[in-house]
Amino acid sequence: MLSRRKLIKRLSALPFVGGIIGGGVPLAAIAAAPAAPYRDYFAELGVRTFINAAGTYTAMTGSLLRDEMKDAYNYASEHYVMLDELQDKVGERIAKLLKCEAATVTSGAFSAMTFGMAGVLTGMDPKKAEQIPHLDGTGMKTEAIIQKSHNIGYAHAVRNCGVKVIEVETKEQLKKAINKNTALMLFINAYEPNGQINAEEWLKTGKENNIPCMNDCAADVPPVENLWKFTQMGYDLVCFSGGKGLRGPQSAGLLLGKKELIAAARLSAPPRGNTVGRGMKVNKEEVLGMWAALEAFVNGDHEKEWKLWEGQINLIADSVKGIDGLTIKIHVPPIANHIPTLDLSWDTKKVKISGNGLKDVLRSGHPSIEVAGGGENSVSITTWMMRPGQERIVADRIRDGLEKAAAG
Structure with missing residues (x-):
């Protein structure tokens, strides 16, 4: 199936006269033509997809292609x-x-x-x-x-x-x-x-x-x-x-x-x-x-990209402020995965869930979300492998999971 970009490139190479491309086909007819049906291969296979709030892990298939x-x-x-x-x-x-x-x-x-x-x-x-x-x-x-x-x-x-x-x-x-x-x-x-x-x-x-x-x-x-x-x-x-x-x-x-x-x-x-x-x-x-x-x-705009990641991390951090017993830390690892990172840890006497338990809650929900860390009482979150806007979903789901654990 042709991508939109490839279709435009091919159309631009054809002769154009009064809204007609080579072969006498009106441009409007092509623009209105239905797109080929989308095939959801992972759904067919029963393989779940997820929002990647963890990072560039090989087990999580790395990154999304440019x-x-x-x-x-x-x-x-x-x-x-x-x-x-x-x-x-x-x-x-x-x-x-x-x-x-x-x-x-x-x-x-x-x-x-x-x-x-x-x-x-x-x-x-x-x-x-x-x-x-x-x-x-x-x-x-x-x-x-x-x-x-x-x-x-x-x-x-x-x-x-x-x-x-x-x-x-x-x-x-x-x-x-x-x-x-x-x-x-x-x-x-x-x-x-x-x-x-x-x-x-x-x-x-x-x-x-x-x-x-x-x-x-x-x-x-x-x-x-x-x-x-x-x-x-x-x-x-x-x-x-x-x-x-x-x-x-x-x-x-x-x-x-x-x-x-x-x-x-x-x-x-x-x-x-x-x-x-x-x-x-x-x-x-x-x-x-x-x-x-x-x-x-x-050749990318690295400053713009960094500001985006900082804004996304701050949004998630702000969403969980006020939960009793929760510690919020934003930092940048000095070498590998040198990007804004949010670490959440908590007193399990006040927030009654383990780190692995919260990971399971996020993983089993819809959409599925993967975060890093885990263990007894912590998770780690990055946003650089997310699609823009997914940080709001992650913020809502993490807040919901921690609030329910604090109420329980």
């Missing part, structure tokens, strides 16, 4: 191109836009980490790319270093390449851990406050020892400046998710960094087979859509 991304996706779906050529050209545009040496579109930030690790190990040797993850006897290095507090599940992305992950906690431990087998130093940006070594100190140690450094910044936009902050700081490789704040394809991501390392990483990426990344395919629609979404994000 119109620019959908236009690019649909356009690409109607043409054939060579995948490597498309990645080359899009990578050049993204690198220019994000002020780095080189870039490539990957199947998520996790995939970007795997490709980055592979590129560091193999250089431009395709035979080595085929040997990953079996490193013994290949001449490739075998270890990656990470802070213990950063060693969350995502470190598995580099272990996919066969390396052993070495944990450190202090600067002294880091210096002692570096040896002839050290291939990479991995930093997880969102966990910087949890570790004893910050991003600049981590990078400095890597440079002093000629060890490539990679920074996983998956959920670390906004602010927009983060898209070039870490490559300009000197990180050799930086990874971002495409389907979170950028609102590109949920299954896409970005690998940014040094030109030679991005080229080496591509040796393990589709369409090449017999590599660790063969199953981490991004199609032409996702590659083009990721570029379009990124352009729209970088």
